[in-house]
Amino acid sequence: MSAPRAAARERGPGLGPEPGSSTQTSHRLLAYSDALLSIIATVMILPVAHTKIHPDQKLGESVQQLLLAKIAVYLMTFLIVTVAWAAHVRLFQVIEHIDDVLALLNLACMMIITFLPYTFSLMASFPGVPFGIFLFSVCAVIIGLIQAVIVAYGFYHPHLLNPQIQESENQNFYKRHILKIILRGPVLCFLAAIFSFFFIPLSYVLLGLVIVFPHLSRLITWCKTKVLGQRGEEEEHHSLETFTFYLSEPLSKERVEAFSDGVYAIVATLLILDICEDNVPDPREVEEKFHGSLLEALSQYGPNYLAYFGSFVTIGLLWFVHHSLFLYVTKATRLMGLLNILSLAFIGGLPLAYQLTSEFAEKSHNEIEAIQVSCVITFFASIFQFAIWTTALLNEEETLHAFARYGGKEHAFMFAKLALYPCVSLGAFFLTCLLSEFSTAIFHLMQIVIPFAFLALRIFVRIFLTAIKSVMSLSRRKVVLLEEEEACLSPNETLS
């Protein structure tokens, strides 16, 4: 190991650029990339939420007719951006330091990624024309090529690499492995681009494959090890040093948090845009209709304000739960990452739900449907958070802080926090089915009660735990008494 490398390692990753050199820590570049990617992943919900539906139309039909294409665009964008994000996370786990050239290459990569939603819009509007899918594939191939250039540049300047890979004898192996991870998507897209001119359905299948491939390959490996036993995996382990840690569990907790924060922040602020554009009355209308009384004119928008605050509270509290959860997590496995992304996809759908509740409030056929859609979206967003926690518990030695593991007081408290939203949204859903007349009242009551429930949750859990303990100790005392009785009886029995 040469002297400057040793110096670089001793200095550690957080101490800023090496004096006089152009090498920088990648922290801020990654934070900026996370912000860009999370915004792009979520922002396509806006065209969905802006779709105008006539209040006298049945929501069921109109959803099918109008929203399907836009929701498809949103989901495709969200999933493909998360795939790109996961590849980006892996790439910058190998390359730990950057310089100006890498920063500019990364920006070029981001520029192409932010253009992807447009190609999806084209695909959704013209599903039978090959141009949309061709354009998408070309973008994906360009992204792959830029990332390959980044890898090549990184391995050509080894001081930019992760110190463990820097020192490794197997640098070429690592290089090939990371190139394989980065290029498999673009290769599939290249094939999709070629087939788009002959047989479009095959192209769509290939695109779908890009999204599920990482998880599919993981599943296949998992099945293989189950069938062939643990031997094969262990062999691999030994030959590849820290391979598993750096390349196979790709999600650094910090970047999962940064990406999630971006999604929560943009979703929380999307609705104020609509409020500002649509709910400012026209001065002339106020003069004519309301005799110049602004307050009266604004009172008609009441449901919209409620929808805005309701949306913000829900998203804010779901962020709060996510934040609490990740305080206890030490490492995010790939499955936890996948569940997190699914949860975020539903979070992204919340503006749509609240757009519905504000548009159909009070006076239309679709009021109950709108509230039920909101409940369902909230339920799925929160149940996937709960699933992250459950998955973490399966591997609690590796993934959780010691004090948060099964059995402690913190564990019970976390459980209560995570269970609150799924229970309440499910409860509200069934209540609206039963008491359809009071659905709006139930929904708003739920929104008002939940924040206070969170504030008082610690007290509730403490009371509950004390109650359980006293019940347990009572029953234990009974058991002890019974045992004593038995013990008193048994001598007689043995005597008799």
Next chain:
Amino acid sequence: MSAPRAAARERGPGLGPEPGSSTQTSHRLLAYSDALLSIIATVMILPVAHTKIHPDQKLGESVQQLLLAKIAVYLMTFLIVTVAWAAHVRLFQVIEHIDDVLALLNLACMMIITFLPYTFSLMASFPGVPFGIFLFSVCAVIIGLIQAVIVAYGFYHPHLLNPQIQESENQNFYKRHILKIILRGPVLCFLAAIFSFFFIPLSYVLLGLVIVFPHLSRLITWCKTKVLGQRGEEEEHHSLETFTFYLSEPLSKERVEAFSDGVYAIVATLLILDICEDNVPDPREVEEKFHGSLLEALSQYGPNYLAYFGSFVTIGLLWFVHHSLFLYVTKATRLMGLLNILSLAFIGGLPLAYQLTSEFAEKSHNEIEAIQVSCVITFFASIFQFAIWTTALLNEEETLHAFARYGGKEHAFMFAKLALYPCVSLGAFFLTCLLSEFSTAIFHLMQIVIPFAFLALRIFVRIFLTAIKSVMSLSRRKVVLLEEEEACLSPNETLS
């Protein structure tokens, strides 16, 4: 000092929650708040950019008539959100750890802040009606009250405070000081709310005061010390221990970066929304007008794509310059923070500029005006970045890393990076004035050339420095020769 406090200090701020307690590090809460605040500050440019202007109208008039109110809303929102952000930064420099209650209170505070743009929209539409300004003032007072509750809660649970304040004898003084900082805005707003029913102009003056007050008070203190000499300030210094560091220089570099990243990220992604909504042709239209050729239909949108990529490249590169600059900065003074915010306000204006360039491309009267507006906005955004650097140089001992100070190679390189955009945008502006026929060509050429200029900048600077050095050494050799000649001559002279 009690034992648990000492333990808390030894554990350091970055090591996660204390086992079994509810105290958490505030890092992620602050990152999320920064993301929310930066998005809210910037997102109000969208209504400005979406204002439709007829291509046959003169841009000069229409800007005056239609855009003024919306631009005012954008600027007011941006400035007031940055004031709220600065107060938030100070607050969480005093309170370093959080618990669930503080996290929920902070979310409530964020909810009211994100509602502020709506009150500005009301004000802009109904400047003569007191309700808009009243609503804004009420929101500001609520924000102030929530933050006061946060302060009270923090000082009631001292283990949440900054360790230096925890140990200080002057805790009550700190409490009063931070309350003063947080409540002076809301008190002014409360007065504005009262006056809004009697005399509206005074309310607006009071609101303006909220924005300029922090800087005004700084200026007054500065003038006072100039007039009364250094004595007064130094006395304060001694009595308040680390007072200046924690309360008077309120901007932690990390949060300035996080806020700026949020603004750059949201601005960079705003345009793709418009592209996705407006530039997907209608399937029926494609069938009728273009005989089913999608490619032909899309070719009419060429200028929009150019505008999108141009916008992304400009914002990306300005982020890159900002990133490079803050790598060299160790501490952000208040003046640097102010300049940064001014730069960000112009960055927020870029989507407007590119909306103009894409709408008026080629075929209207306003082509040159649109390009010139773009150049002016780019120029101001980049010149304020340059001003941050200049301000940092005034205090370079305190604010810059040693290797980046005046005279080094890195200094010259940074200078070149910062000077590139102001020079190019100014050049493009004057070229469009002179060669008005080729203005579009000049503008697009500029956008294509700049990324390559950044890539090659290090080489240019190196060549330039080598050239200067060789010229210097040549001239020095000449000087030496001359001196030698003089030295040869002088004995004669002294002889004569």
